[in-house]
Amino acid sequence: MNERLSGDAAEEAKAAKAALRRRLKAARAGLDDEGKRARDRRIGDQVLAWWRRTRPPLLAVYWPLAGEPDLSEAYAQLAQEGAALALPVVVQRHAPLAFAAWTPGEAMSVDPMGIAVPDALRTVERPPALLIPCLGFNEHGYRLGYGGGFYDRTLAPGTRPATLGIAYACQAADFASDVHDVPLDLIVTEETAVE
Secondary structure (H helix, E strand, C coil), X not given: CHHHHHHHHHHHHHHHHHHHHHHHHHHHHXXXXXXXXXXXXXXXXXXXXXXXXXXXXXXXXXXXXXXXXXXXXXXXXXXXXXXXXXXXXXXXXXXXXXXXXXXXXXXXXXXXXXXXXXXXXXXXXXXXXXXXXXXXXXXXXXXXXXXXCHHHHHHCCCCCCEEEEECCHHHECCCCCCCCCCCCCXXXXXCCCCC
């Protein structure tokens, strides 16, 4: 009987997270193009300020999917200022991400997961700092992603890298973290003031 109740509770929690993901995707999709570009610039400015202060030797960025903040202007500025950048690469499902060195403007292709990766994959060790896109985030720094668990598996082993969650302020949500979730060091939105 208790196993059945815990199974029911798990299914309810799963359904609630799926509904939350749909709501957060809709909120993000509801941002108008001009307002979204302005938000992206403000987020990018915060990332630049953070990088200029901390100067990690390698920074993992991300290629934006389905309405995620597009920080391409900030990436170009980072590269111009000497930042070494990398993009995440999915090597297989249910595994940590790999990373490939990347320079803005280089030739890209789409991998089997539908994610843009550099044509010439030059794999690197896990960077000491990662920008991580968030579908949602809570007040405790936990991220809600798309449910694949790639970033949680990537952050779990070894020395913990610095982590900056990237999201719009409208993606703040109230949700409980799971046991495998890893809190991020900082959530950067268009309303954040990174010093």
